[in-house]
Amino acid sequence: MITISDNFPVHENDKEFAELKTLIKRKIGFNCEDYKQAHLKRRLAVRLRANHSRSYKEYAGVLLTNETESQRLKETLTVNVTELFRNPETYKSFSKNVLPELFKSKENNKTIRVWSAGCSNGEEPYSLAIMLREFLGISIKRYDISILGTDIDEDSLKKAEKGTYHLKQLEKIGRERIERFFVRNEDYTYGVIDEIRNLVKFRYHDMISGPKLFGFDVIFCRNVTIYFEQALQEKLYLNFYNALNDGGYFVMGKTETLVGPAEELFHAVDVKERIYQKKR
Incomplete structure (x- = not known):
């Protein structure tokens, strides 16, 4: 009982x-x-x-x-508590330790593909887009950047596509970012500006039983696999490994741990922030 x-x-x-x-x-x-x-x-x-x-x-x-x-x-x-720039220290580390190397490797190929797996209402994909815009500045126009947000909750995906958030969901990003990347609506919600919105696309995808995806330079899947049994975690981490291009980066939640064969297939960029790179 x-x-x-x-x-x-x-x-x-x-x-x-x-x-x-x-x-x-x-x-x-x-x-x-x-x-x-x-x-x-x-x-x-x-x-x-x-x-x-x-x-x-x-x-x-x-x-x-x-x-x-x-x-x-x-x-x-399917509830997933999230907000823009959740765990801001993770984004800070990624920007400092990954982005310089990532864009250095893209001198001859200007295409960047990012996957936010389990994107909920879109906060993470939009945060990634803002991070890339801040890092690249106006030179972002030189790159073909595409951020894919996927989820199994179709209602969450509809909210994500709208790109509208309440002020509480923006607490971690700071006033400067709000003024720069959002427009306040008449109902006091905040909408993502088109420059950021155009970098992001959303689609339904079941990472467990859906078709496998490939060709990504970066995958964020945070605070999702913690709810899964270990056998499924091992399977998904291998799927993420295979979905990454050589030298691609995988970011997981701070309470999650690589298990199974994937432990030997990634090397840590920042263990504390759970940032890993696919071994070449």
Whole structure:
């Protein structure tokens, strides 16, 4: 038995839990088996409590008959707290330790491809675009730069494409950046300027079961794999390795660790900030 609150015990049954996971995959396309089960149960508990369901079977009945609940469950399972320039020290290290070498290697090939995997509402891809603009200045026009943001949450991707944020989401970037790279709207939200927006594209992509992507110079995948079982983490890190061009760079979350064969395939640029380079 798990307890959602002192007055709300939930009967935990393995068979009902397995059946609910199957239903979730069918209803919203979310493969629960890939995630750490303790984390999954904590997320499910939020929706059980909201619907006053005292068992997985009871909640499955709600999910079958209430389409609104399907959307709310998806939001709960894919929730990703993020903001522009989250962990600003990571961007600072990347700009200092990676960008000079990256652009030095691009003297004859002016094409730069960046992938933000699990981009949520677009904060990370836009942060990367701003970082590149600041580093290159007006010489950015000499390069063919493309930043791809992918996610499995289509609603998040729609928000990302709008590129509109509340001031709280911009807390880490500073007033100078806000004035330079954003336009304030009448409702006091802030929209990314076209110069930055034009560097970024968004698309739906399931990094677990979707088609493999290739040809990137940089991949950011932060605070995503922490929720996955180790076997899946190992698979994804190999996929990221293969998706990178020779000498490409991979950045992961500060609480995440390279595991499996990928440990030997990357060398650390900045261990503290989890910045790695693909061995040539």
